[in-house]
Structure formats: C-alpha cells, structure tokens
Amino acid sequence: MSILVYVDHVGGTAKQISWEIMGKARAFADQLGKPLVAVVVGDQTGNLASEAICYGADTVLLAEDREFAQFRAGVYAVALKSAIERAKAEIVLLSNSFSMRDMSALVACEMGIGLAADCQDLQLDAAGNLQAVRPVYSGNILANVTFSAKPQMATVRNRSFPMPERDASRTGETVKLDVALGDSVGREQVVSFEPAQQADVALENAGVVVSGGRGVKGPDGFEPIRKLAKVLGGAVGASRAAVDAGWIPYNTQVGQTGKTVRPDLYIACGISGAIQHLAGIGNSKIIVAINKDKDAPIFSIARYGIVGDLFDVVPALTDVFRQRLQK
Amino acid sequence: MKFIACVKLTPDTEQLAEVRLEKVSTGDLGVTMVLNPWDEYAVEEVLQLAERYDGDTVAITVGNEDFVEALKRAVAMGVGEAVLLSDPAFAGSDAWGTADILAQAIKQQDGYALVLTGKQSVDGNSGVVGAGVACKLGIPYVSNVIKIEDVSGGYAVVRRMLDEGVQTVKVSLPAVVSVSIEINEPRYPNFMGIRKASRMQYPAQGVGDIPGLESGKVGVGAALVKWTDLRKPPKRGSQCEFIQGASAVEQATSLVDKLIADKVI
Numbered sequence: 001m002s003i004l005v006y007v008d009h010v011g012g013t014a015k016q017i018s019w020e021i022m023g024k025a026r027a028f029a030d031q032l033g034k035p036l037v038a039v040v041v042g043d044q045t046g047n048l049a050s051e052a053i054c055y056g057a058d059t060v061l062l063a064e065d066r067e068f069a070q071f072r073a074g075v076y077a078v079a080l081k082s083a084i085e086r087a088k089a090e091i092v093l094l095s096n097s098f099s100m101r102d103m104s105a106l107v108a109c110e111m112g113i114g115l116a117a118d119c120q121d122l123q124l125d126a127a128g129n130l131q132a133v134r135p136v137y138s139g140n141i142l143a144n145v146t147f148s149a150k151p152q153m154a155t156v157r158n159r160s161f162p163m164p165e166r167d168a169s170r171t172g173e174t175v176k177l178d179v180a181l182g183d184s185v186g187r188e189q190v191v192s193f194e195p196a197q198q199a200d201v202a203l204e205n206a207g208v209v210v211s212g213g214r215g216v217k218g219p220d221g222f223e224p225i226r227k228l229a230k231v232l233g234g235a236v237g238a239s240r241a242a243v244d245a246g247w248i249p250y251n252t253q254v255g256q257t258g259k260t261v262r263p264d265l266y267i268a269c270g271i272s273g274a275i276q277h278l279a280g281i282g283n284s285k286i287i288v289a290i291n292k293d294k295d296a297p298i299f300s301i302a303r304y305g306i307v308g309d310l311f312d313v314v315p316a317l318t319d320v321f322r323q324r325l326q327k
Numbered sequence: 328m329k330f331i332a333c334v335k336l337t338p339d340t341e342q343l344a345e346v347r348l349e350k351v352s353t354g355d356l357g358v359t360m361v362l363n364p365w366d367e368y369a370v371e372e373v374l375q376l377a378e379r380y381d382g383d384t385v386a387i388t389v390g391n392e393d394f395v396e397a398l399k400r401a402v403a404m405g406v407g408e409a410v411l412l413s414d415p416a417f418a419g420s421d422a423w424g425t426a427d428i429l430a431q432a433i434k435q436q437d438g439y440a441l442v443l444t445g446k447q448s449v450d451g452n453s454g455v456v457g458a459g460v461a462c463k464l465g466i467p468y469v470s471n472v473i474k475i476e477d478v479s480g481g482y483a484v485v486r487r488m489l490d491e492g493v494q495t496v497k498v499s500l501p502a503v504v505s506v507s508i509e510i511n512e513p514r515y516p517n518f519m520g521i522r523k524a525s526r527m528q529y530p531a532q533g534v535g536d537i538p539g540l541e542s543g544k545v546g547v548g549a550a551l552v553k554w555t556d557l558r559k560p561p562k563r564g565s566q567c568e569f570i571q572g573a574s575a576v577e578q579a580t581s582l583v584d585k586l587i588a589d590k591v592i
Contacts, residue, residue, distance in 0.1 A: 010491055071489060072496075073458070074467050097490045102470045105458030109423050114551030117453040135560065138449050140344045141351070143554035187467045187499045191484065195492040208592070232592065250488070250509070256449075257508055264591040275340065282560060286591050288582065289567070304585060305567045306578050316579035324583055325592070 002035045003028050004089035005057070006080060008100055012046030016163065016205045017095040019055045021156055023164030024122060025093055026056035032128050034090070035059060039083035039177065041076060043069040053172035055164055061086060061177040070190035073102040079179045080107045086177060089151050091130050093122070096155040108153050116145035116154040120262075120283065130154065138256055139279040158204040159262045196251040201235040203252060208234030209263045209284075211254055213277075214241040215270015215291065215310055222248055224314040225269055231321045237261065239271045255280035267317075269310040273298025290314065328382035328478070329439040330373035332406065333429055333460065334366040336390055336397040337450045346450075348557045354391050354418070362400040365445025367513040368506045370401045372443055372475065375511060380478055383407055385436060389417060389428045395529045402524035403516030414533030419547025422451075426459025431540040432532065433464060440478055442503045446471055454505070461503035469498050473509040 005025045007018045022038065029036035038057035040048045042064065049060040063079045080103055084092055094100040096118045108115040116132035123131050130152040132145040145154075203209060210229040212222050222236065229236045237254040238247070254261055256276040262283035269290045271277060278301055281287060289302035290313050299305045306313050338346055342358040350356045362370070373384045386401035387410040388394045398409040412428050420428065433442060442464075447454030454470070461468035473493070474486040484497050488507060498504075516524070534542045543549060570585075572578035586592050 070494065071491075073469070098471050099489055101454060102458055102468060105422075105455035106462050106468060109426060109455075109459040109462035112423070112551070115422065115453075115455060116552060117455050134452075136450065136452055136554065137338070137343050137346050137351075138340070138452060139560065140346060141348065142558050142560050144556040145552050146555050148551055148553070188469070189497045191495040191497050193492055193494050196490075251490070265586065275344070282563070286586070286589055287563075288586070294569075299567045299569075301563050302567045303563075304582055305569045306582065307569060308575060308578065312575035313579060316575040317582065320576070320579045320583045321592070324587065 006094040008095040020161045022055045024161045037087040041079045049174040060174040063177040071099045072188040077106040092153040114147040203235040206235035208232040210267045211237035213239035213271030219247045228318045331385045332369040332373045333444045335363040336394045337363040362397045369443040371513040399524040403520040413531035421550035424545040430463030457505040467502045470505040
C-alpha cells in the first residue's frame with residue numbers, strides 16, 4: 001500500500017500545486033508509515049522524476065510516450081489507472097485543474113474509487129482514513145468528505161498547502177511505467193492547440209492578485225491594474241463582466257465560472273462583487289476593494305475599502321508601494 | 328441523430344447563501360429551485376444541434392419528484408422528450424451511483440450521438456458526473472467545451488478549454504460532452520413552450536423500469552463518499568474599514584501602512 005501523487009506539469013515543468021500536494025502527502029506517508037509514490041506522465045518529462053524525489057517521493061513511476069504529447073482524458077486515464085494498480089495506492093492525490101478533474105473522475109468511476117473533487121484541505125482521521133474538506137453550494141457551505149472504502153482519491157485547489165522545502169539530498173527510485181493504451185488513443189484526437197497567453201505570474205499561485213471589473217471601462221483600463229500587480233509581484237485577474245466585454249483574456253477570470261484564487265492579498269478594482277465573483281475569492285487572506293459605489297456588495301467581504309475612482313487610487317497605490325518596497 | 332441533455336434541479340444561484348445546513352440532507356432545501364444554471368447551456372446546445380442536424384432532443388434527470396421542474400424548463404425551451412428517473416432507492420447516491428442511473432437509462436435511447444451536461448452543478452460543484460456517465464457507457468468524455476464545430480461521419484469536432492489553452496478535439500461518437508457557458512446564450516421559453524411543458528406527462532422511472540440497473544449499485548448504501556460535518560465557512564473578519572483621506576495619495580499611504588502591518592506584503 002502507498003500514497004500516490006500525480007505530478008501535474010506543462011511540458012516537463014511542474015505546476016507549483018504538484019509540490020504543494022507532495023508536501024502534504026509526504027506528511028501522510030510518514031504518519032502512516034507507507035511509501036510515497038509519484039507518477040509522472042508526458043511525452044517530455046525533463047527532470048520531473050528527480051524533482052519529485054527532491055520534494056518527497058520515495059518512488060517515481062514514469063510513463064513517457066509520444067501519445068501523451070497532448071492531454072486526452074481517456075488516454076491519460078489509462079496511465080493513472082496503471083499507476084494506481086502498480087503502486088497499490090490507498091490514497092491518490094491530484095491537482096484540480098480541468099485536465100486532472102476529468103482524468104481522476106474517469107479513473108475513479110471505472111475502478112470504483114470514491115472521489116472528493118476540488119478540495120481545500122486534507123487530513124487523516126484517527127484510523128488513518130482520508131478526510132477531505134471541500135466547499136459546496138458554491139462556497140456557501142463547507143463539508144468533510146469521508147470515504148467508505150479504499151483507495152481514496154481527492155483533487156486539491158492551489159495554495160491549499162504550503163510549498164515544501166526542496167531537498168536535493170533525498171534519494172529515491174525511478175521506475176518505468178508501462179502503459180497499454182489500446183484503443184483509447186483512437187477515440188480522441190487533438191486536432192490543434194492554442195496555448196493561452198501566459199501571464200508573468202500565474203493567477204492560481206499568486207500571493208497577491210489585483211483584479212479589474214466593469215469599472216476599468218475598457219482594455220486600456222487594465223494598464224494601471226497591471227502596473228500595481230507588477231510592483232507587488234502579483235497576478236492580474238478580472239471579473240466576468242470584464243472578460244465578457246472582451247477587455248482581457250478568459251484565463252484571467254476569477255469567480256465561480258473562472259478560477260478560484262486564495263492569495264494573501266486580493267485587490268478588487270472597479271468590481272461590484274456579484275455573488276459569482278465572491279465565490280472565487282472567499283479564501284483570500286485580506287481583500288481590499290476600490291469602488292466608486294459605497295454600496296457595492298464587494299465591500300461586504302472586504303477588510304479595507306476605498307470609495308473612489310480606481311484611476312486615481314490605483315496609480316497612487318502603485319507609487320506608494322513602489323517607494324515602500326523600494327522598487 | 329439524437330442529442331441528450333442530462334440536467335439537475337438546484338437552488339437559484341441568488342439563494343445559495345440561504346440554504347440551511349440541516350436542510351441539505353432532506354432533499355427539501357426550502358429555497359427556490361431551478362434548472363441548474365450550467366445545465367441551461369447543455370439544453371440550449373442540444374436544441375441547436377437538433378436544428379443543425381435535424382435530430383431529436385431528450386432531457387433526462389435523476390432526483391425526487393420535484394426534479395420535474397428541471398425537465399419542464401427544458402421542455403419549455405423546446406426539448407422533445409423528458410425522462411424522470413426517480414425512486415426512493417436512488418436517494419443518497421454518490422456521483423458514480425447517479426452516473427450509473429443516467430447511463431443505464433441513456434442505454435435505452437436509440438441512436439444518440441452526444442450526451443451533454445453542464446460543466447458542474449451549483450450545489451455539488453464536483454463536475455464529475457459527466458465523466459461518470461461516459462465511463463459507465465464506455466464512451467469518450469470531453470469537458471468544458473466552448474464550441475461544437477461539427478458532428479458527422481461518426482465523429483464530433485469540439486473546442487474545449489483547458490487551463491493551458493484551447494484544444495480542438497476530434498472525438499468518436501457517441502460521446503459525453505460537458506459544456507461551458509461560452510458555448511451559447513440559452514433561450515427563454517416562449518408561451519407555446521411553457522404550455523407544452525405544463526401539459527406533458529412526466530412518469531417516473533424507477534429501478535424496475537430500467538434494464539441493467541442494479542439496486543445494489545445505487546443509493547446511499549453503494550455510495551463511496553459522503554458529506555459530513557456540514558458547516559458555514561468561517562466569517563470574514565470584521566466589517567470593512569473604509570480608508571479616509573483628503574486625496575487618493577493620502578488614502579493610498581494609509582492603506583499601504585495597514586497592509587504592511589498585516590504582513591500580507
């Protein structure tokens with residue numbers, strides 16, 4: 001029996017969430033006295049296997065195949081299933097990205113494994129069973145998910161756990177994982193892929209997020225937002241209104257229909273705070289709202305508010321932060 | 328060609344915050360219940376596909392008898408056939424139990440090309456039942472689709488969003504597709520549709536009516552996961568502190584002081 005972590009990555013570079021989960025899984029493995037196994041799937045996996053060991057894995061199952069060049073749920077699912085069987089995993093942990101959600105669901109359903117999707121915390125009960133904490137009713141209720149059998153599988157939100165220390169002195173074994181893809185490859189073919197414009201700082205990993213909404217009034221209105229985010233080393237987000245208006249790409253959208261973020265600091269600029277937007281930011285440590293309308297719902301969950309024009313306030317904030325942070 | 332939409336009855340989005348904890352397990356939430364907003368896009372898409380390919384449309388749901396309301400909305404929008412899967416034995420099913428009920432009922436439908444679902448429900452939020460249906464039917468699954476470009480020659484070509492970008496995928500039929508809100512603009516039911524929906528009969532099908540469905544595989548007894556210890560998320564701090572100042576610079580200075588003191592920078 002083992003704990004299995006799937007290393008989610010883009011072209012051989014791990015997503016930060018993969019190591020956040022690895023850190024938590026390492027603690028579980030130590031607590032249960034079971035080995036921690038990582039599974040790496042891709043066509044180019046670079047040094048991911050050795051990195052997985054540095055971040056806590058005892059063993060890495062490596063499935064490298066040209067068929068994994070593009071994500072296909074049914075094809076990747078075969079690899080995950082093989083890994084679960086090979087590792088005799090009793091706990092399986094993955095990120096909650098779109099691709100991981102699909103793959104985990106296909107595998108869990110096929111293997112008869114209980115799945116807790118989109119969790120924000122994980123713990124072991126006294127008997128060593130996994131308990132997953134997840135928001136339901138669009139963030140209005142929290143529930144513990146308990147499992148009636150093993151294996152137990154969960155997908156986890158970004159920044160649910162701290163990034164663990166990388167330890168280059170750790171040693172472990174990398175084993176090639178043979179995957180019999182069979183007819184899964186013929187059923188889904190990726191015709192083309194248009195990579196999303198990559199931000200300097202990924203929204204889901206950011207410690208600071210500066211977001212703009214309807215109040216930015218147009219694509220150019222995001223310039224002051226970007227400048228403030230840059231000074232703070234943060235990411236740029238947007239409300240659905242701004243995305244729907246075509247002012248900024250969809251992958252910046254925060255909220256129920258976009259990304260869930262949990263930064264230390266969330267600065268909402270010209271965002272009224274529709275319930276769908278609030279659902280995506282509720283786990284932020286401190287929320288600052290800047291809005292012309294003192295009655296905007298965003299102020300109801302903000303720690304600090306400034307009633308004013310974002311085109312005055314945001315550049316002023318940028319200047320003051322730049323002086324204080326000496327950038 | 329037949330296009331099937333799997334739908335659910337959920338609380339109205341505006342009333343999600345009013346759902347009381349003790350009501351969650353009762354099946355009667357005491358708030359306004361509507362067709363899951365995400366599923367409206369699935370219903371709209373089956374209607375558009377049927378128009379494009381001269382096909383038939385079906386809406387299908389698993390739940391108590393109140394779930395007729397979700398079917399009525401779909402019929403009012405224009406769906407031709409509605410299937411209510413309802414049986415006390417289904418109560419407490421987890422995602423895989425629900426998927427099995429849907430899949431076994433879908434197997435009774437002839438010649439379906441695509442099974443559509445919304446990306447997720449606004450109550451459970453898991454977004455995994457669609458994958459479960461695909462798994463139980465043994466057919467491919469593509470999630471988060473923003474455009475169905477073509478359905479012909481035994482394949483569908485769809486555009487789907489991933490975190491990393493947009494994929495165009497050619498998938499063999501039949502297949503299950505979950506749709507995102509970018510895919511269309513759901514229509515409002517017209518008077519004729521509402522009248523048709525109110526006159527239609529919605530007989531419930533239970534365990535005994537669906538060949539292939541085993542009562543031991545669904546319901547609370549077969550559930551692999553359950554929700555416990557439901558609670559409201561911790562309240563967010565105190566009230567909002569409005570930062571005053573004679574100018575934007577004064578306000579900004581005061582706010583930056585506070586944020587640095589709070590150690591979030």
